[in-house]
Amino acid sequence: MQRSIQPLPISLKLLVTAVGTACLLSACGGKTDMASAPTSTAPAAITSSTLVFDGGATAAQAAGATFEPTYHLAPVLPDTPSAIDADGSSSSAHEAPQVKLIPEAVRRNSTSHLAVSKLVAGETVTMSPSASTAATTVYYRPAQIRAAYGLPALPASYANLSAAQLAQYGAGQTIYIIDSFDDQMIAGELGAFSQLFGLPACNSVTLAANASLPLSAPSKNGCDFYKIYSGANGTMSATAPAYDAKWAVETALDVQWAHAMAPLARIVLIEAPNATFGGMTGAIQLANKMGPGVVSMSFAGNEGSYVLGADSYFQAPNMTYFAATGDSGAAVSWPAVSPNVMAVGGTTLNYSGTGARSEVAWSSTGGGISAFEPTPAYQTTKSAGMQNYGFRAVADVAFNADPNSGQMTAVIPNQTTCSFCQVSWVIAGGTSLATPQWAGLAAIANAMRVQAGKGMLGDPHVALYTQIASTAATYAADFYDVATGNDGTCAVCVTKKGYDVPTGLGTPNASALINTLTGLQMASAPSVSGGYSISAIAGKAMTFTATVTDANAYTMSLQGAPNGMTINSKAVVTWNSPVAGTYTVNVVATDSKTGLTGQGVYTVFVATATVPVISSGTVAVTAGQALTFPVVVSDANPTSLTISGNPSGMTLSSAGLVSWAKPVAGTYSVTITAKDMINGLSAVGVYSVIVNKTAGPVVIGGNVAAVASTPVNFTVTTTDTNPCTWSLAGAPTGMSISANGAISWNSPIAGSYSVNVVAKDSKTGLVGTGVVGFTVTQAGGPIVTATGLTGKVGTPLSGTIQINDSSSNISGVGIGGAPAGMSVNASGGMSTFSVKWSAPVAGTYNLQVSATDAAGKSTAASIIVSITN
Secondary structure: OEEOOOOOOOOEEEEEOOOOOOOOOOOOOOOOOOOOOOOOOOOOOOOOOOEEEEOOOEEOOOOOOEOOOOOEEOOOOOOOOOOOOOOOOOHHHHOOOEEEEOOHHHOOEOOEOOOHHHHHHOOOOOEOOOOOOOOEEEEEOHHHHHHHOOOOOOOOOOOOOOHHHHHHOOOOOEEEEEEEOEOOOHHHHHHHHHHHOOOOOOEEEOOOOOOOOOOOOOOOOOOEEEEEEEOHHHOEEOOOOOEOHHHHHHHHHHHHHHHHHOOOOEEEEEEEOOOEHHHHHHHHHHHHHHOOEEEEEOOOEEOOOOHHHHHHHHOOOOEEEEEEOOOOOOEOEEOOOOOOOEEEEEEEEEOOOOOOOEEEEOOOOOEEEEEEEEOOHHHOOOOOOOOOOOEEEEOOEEEEOOOOEEEEEEEOOOOOOOOOOOOEEEEEEOHHHHHHHHHHHHHHHHHHHHHOOOOOOOOOHHHHHHHHOOOHHHHHHHEEOOOOOEOOOOOOOEOOOOOEOOOEOOEEOHHHHHHHHHHOOOOOOOEEOOOEEEEEEOOOOEEEEOOEEOOOOEEEEEEOOOOOEEEOOOOEEEEOOOOOEEEEEEEEEEEOOOOOEEEEEEEEEEEOOOOOEEOOEEEEEEOOOOEEEEOOEEOOOOEEEEEEOOOOOEEEOOOOEEEEOOOOOEEEEEEEEEEEOOOOOEEEEEEEEEEEOOOOOOEEOEEEEEEOOOOEEEEOEEOOOOOEEEEEEOOOOOEEEOOOOEEEEOOOOOEEEEEEEEEEEOOOOOEEEEEEEEEEEOOOOOEEEOOOEEEEOOOOEEEEEEEEOOOOOEEEEEEEOOOOOEEEEEOEOEOEEEEEEOOOOOEEEEEEEEEEEOOOOEEEEEEEEEEEO
């Protein structure tokens, strides 16, 4: 039975908080401090931040969150491996593991992501006070690991195997390996590993980036190997990621040891373009589209409130997910913390080649109690040793992970510079090594279930916790209960009988466990959507619907709900009178037949019903001059802005800036509406925008003294910035004006004249006028010649006044009306005067010039000086 989310009258988005520090890829794990015992305190509320999961399906990249490979390598290289197993005989299966002396100089080397090049050179690297001081390391081959954990020996030949035998080696199943960056030599590394240890060679298959999905069914009698580049949000890319030496080692050990467990399973390596949250989740989404199968994730990052929203990545049908718990001791990491993911911890293996193995918890394995994920239903059962931890506990299971009980892995180091790119052998460890081996076991279980006519495993938590670990005899047969060792000093860091945090339910007795999983009817708990944020307004009724999937009828209930919030049988949550605040609510579905429960976590934000406050005002501008002004909005919540009544060309940005590149003269009433994006309440601001007409040209006129019959010229100026056309009104016969404003009169007639000079702006069409006065006397006497002066405030101004007399000498000159700061000085006797003003002041000034000659004749002229801003 399935019900889907219905359209709601409120905003429904999943908001998660990005990891505060960079996530650390681990074969291995995060850095959360587990020094104290877990409490049942409710997890911190989800807050809106850099990650937004739209509908719980797609995540934006977490800003600054990256994953680093932190696999472990023993601080010494193994001896050159023998080819004892190359013939497929598994001859080494019951031999003791090889032992290698660790030189004193490197015994305290940190084993976390040791560079292979340093090992090859035998260099001492960064010393770690917490590193092992073991004098030797033991290391195992695939045949020995298979024997230690109870898997059947590899056959000498894979030809002519029965369908049941093929299933024992994972035939017809797919293992997805999720890693980042590009291991350019992965096919060669896998080939060398397979050849040396008698494993079947894998046929490399190329898949086009535009190929349709899901993948076609895998081969039922051979191993195919795909290397796929992932893009954004579950897409395929044709572009290989960059090479990264550390990630290449991680990739090599993941692929090889998944193949060692399930040698006939199809291996699909998905390489993310980078190690960001978005890069890794994009690769997971791509695996989901390619499914069905088993997903191995040898990376981890510190958990945060974002984990609740990320659970949706691990819900694809017929998919099983495994993730490393980490390798920095007690800590809780994602993706292992997801209740839909099998969290794989680490042990130190002791196996002599004969008899039973023994194991203790690896001191660096991750594990702990989540601060965010609620307790999943399968961990509330009476599984062996299970306690009420209050929240999700990890690990779920474990496998060998100690590099000092390590496993041989083929690597090709320095792939961008190596000359022949030869294989080197290393001794690998880390929960990254444990994870793909569990994935291989799950692939075998799937193959055998299909052979038995049953469905895929899907999520095996319920089967392991409630159908196996709750029955003492079955649990003892299927698991090695790791009850020795610890991964820290906290209350839950110590192993014990039954379930414990460092090693979960324990390590697999592989054949027995797979046989049990093959025969089980996979009872599953209800699946309840969760990880969403619900927005509501105080006092305004709200509702939302959860998605519940279950094979049987179920009942619904709420945990942690505020007073007045209810849920009905159709998973519809209602709250008629919400109260402002933030609430974390568990929506719980209980299967009516099995009694198993599933739950989804919802965070409900109830905002106070505030109304935005928005500014209003009056704005004035001149036509043609660009206009911008800000709109100021005050609101407790985010707002959206819209504009109405605006003239053509006027726009409003999302930041509240009004712009108009070319205002047109007129008066406009513009309305800006601010809408609260949480509660939907609105407010308006009204702006009166006044666009004044552009002023016409200002014409600078003057007074001109002339002598009858003697040609006179006078140039008129204007303050206009555009070209003008010129004309005269009231001009005497014979007077004309040129295109640049020069007045000419070749034969002046004695008398006084007042002439209107008209200037028309060639672009705006606006008109300005000025007056030029002409005084024409009979021949003889002084003549004053000067043009009007124009300038800008503060810009030095200069000009010249000429006085001529053809009949007598000039005997006296008077100049008056000069403003403060202007100087007028004779520069050529009594005939030439220079005008200078170093710092003009805005205004219009009239220089009065008079001249008298020796014959007693005189004249006067007026010179206009115009200074503008």
